[in-house]
Amino acid sequence: MSEKATDITTLPAAQENRGRTALSMDDVKTQVSMLQEFVKSVMVHGKDYDTIPGTNKPTLLKPGAEKINAMFGFVPKYTITNTDLGNNHREISIITSLYTRDGVFIGEGLGSCSTMESKFRWRKSGRVCPKCGKDSIIAGKPEYGGGWICFTKKGGCGAKFATDDATITSQSSGRLENPDIADTWNTVLKMAKKRSYVDATINSSSSSDLFTQDVEDFKEDTDTYTETYEQKPADNADKKKELADALKKELHELCDALHMDKEGVFAEYGTPQNIEEAKKLNATLRKLVQG
Ligand SMILES: [Zn+2]
Numbered sequence: 001m002s003e004k005a006t007d008i009t010t011l012p013a014a015q016e017n018r019g020r021t022a023l024s025m026d027d028v029k030t031q032v033s034m035l036q037e038f039v040k041s042v043m044v045h046g047k048d049y050d051t052i053p054g055t056n057k058p059t060l061l062k063p064g065a066e067k068i069n070a071m072f073g074f075v076p077k078y079t080i081t082n083t084d085l086g087n088n089h090r091e092i093s094i095i096t097s098l099y100t101r102d103g104v105f106i107g108e109g110l111g112s113c114s115t116m117e118s119k120f121r122w123r124k125s126g127r128v129c130p131k132c133g134k135d136s137i138i139a140g141k142p143e144y145g146g147g148w149i150c151f152t153k154k155g156g157c158g159a160k161f162a163t164d165d166a167t168i169t170s171q172s173s174g175r176l177e178n179p180d181i182a183d184t185w186n187t188v189l190k191m192a193k194k195r196s197y198v199d200a201t202i203n204s205s206s207s208s209d210l211f212t213q214d215v216e217d218f219k220e221d222t223d224t225y226t227e228t229y230e231q232k233p234a235d236n237a238d239k240k241k242e243l244a245d246a247l248k249k250e251l252h253e254l255c256d257a258l259h260m261d262k263e264g265v266f267a268e269y270g271t272p273q274n275i276e277e278a279k280k281l282n283a284t285l286r287k288l289v290q291g
Contacts, residue, residue, distance in 0.1 A: 028206065035207055038071055049211060060211035062194050065201035074098040074106055074204060076197060080189075088181045089115045092192040096200035107204030111196025113188045120184040122175035130167040132157035137168060240275065247278045254285040 043049060048064030060068075069076070079095040091114035098106045115121060127137035129150040136156030140149045148168045150156035161168050178184070198213040255262050265285065272278040 031206055032209075034071075035068070035205055035210065038068070039210060042071075043067060055212065057212040058210070060198050060202060060207070060213055062198060064211075065198045068201055068205050068207065069098065072106075072205060073101050074201075075101060076200065078193065078196070080192075085114070085116065089121075090185065090188070091116070092189050094192045094196040096193075096196040098200050098204045107200060109196050109199025109201070109203050111192050111194065111199055113192035113195065115181050115184050115188055117188075120181065120188060121178055123178045125172065125176050127168055127171045129156055129159060130161075131159045137161075244275060244278070247275065247282055250282050251278070251285070254282060254289055257289045258285065 039049075043064050045051070045058075047061070048067055049058045049060050051058045068074075075098065077097045077099060079097070081093040083091045083093070085091055091112060093110065093112035095108055095110055097108040100106060126135040127148070128135050129137055132150060134150065134154070134156050136151050136154035137148050138151045138154070140147045140160070145160075147163050148161040148165060150159040150161075152158045195213065202208050202211055202213055251262065251265075255265055258265075260268075265281075269281055269284060270277075272281050
């Protein structure tokens with residue numbers, strides 16, 4: 001971190017900046033309604049822009065920004081600043097300036113990205129499946145039976161392991177410094193460019209009422225969540241049956257202990273209609289048994 005080399009590259013400008021004439025109020029209104037019409041008729045939800053749950057404004061994506069700039073005839077110019085952070089780490093900041101085809105400056109945006117961002121800096125060291133040897137073990141969600149699953153969507157074999165299975169739990173899991181940080185440089189450059197380009201587009205097209213750009217990167221971080229969400233509750237039904245059987249067995253034992261038959265218990269306390277009611281009934285009977 002002590003040595004910081006900064007190198008600035010300016011890519012060729014589309015044309016000279018000749019200054020921009022101020023837009024009249026009518027021009028602005030026309031531009032906004034043009035854009036709204038354009039979004040409705042040309043832009044595709046999920047491809048050009050997307051709605052991320054928990055946000056109130058759609059996020060403008062790069063393909064959508066390209067479409068907007070093509071419609072307005074805006075041409076980008078990039079000014080790239082590359083800062084060496086030591087140990088092969090670097091931060092890239094990019095200013096995207098948008099010009100009309102005649103070279104009139106319209107507006108600009110800033111975007112940066114660094115190899116120190118957690119998704120580049122760290123590598124997850126995953127647990128390895130003892131059956132197939134793939135690095136695809138995930139923790140099963142408790143409602144689907146818990147334990148460990150060799151997740152098929154991560155290329156695994158689908159094997160299941162108990163929560164306390166030592167072949168899994170003895171393996172360390174956590175994050176390690178990415179040993180190939182230089183491999184991420186190009187991705188970091190592209191990401192900084194994309195952030196900057198989208199920012200410039202929103203600023204220059206007066207579309208900040210329509211779009212935001214801040215949350216797009218969340219999409220890239222959602223893999224870990226989808227893995228858990230997409231687990232099918234395949235053994236959910238089995239688990240329910242298991243539980244129901246266990247409750248029935250316990251009910252019989254409790255009836256024996258109370259010297260009552262099941263019919264008599266149901267007549268007294270009601271016939272349970274579901275697992276929750278069966279649990280409650282057993283709890284009531286257990287109290288009676290314990291006196
Ligand atoms: Zn496996």
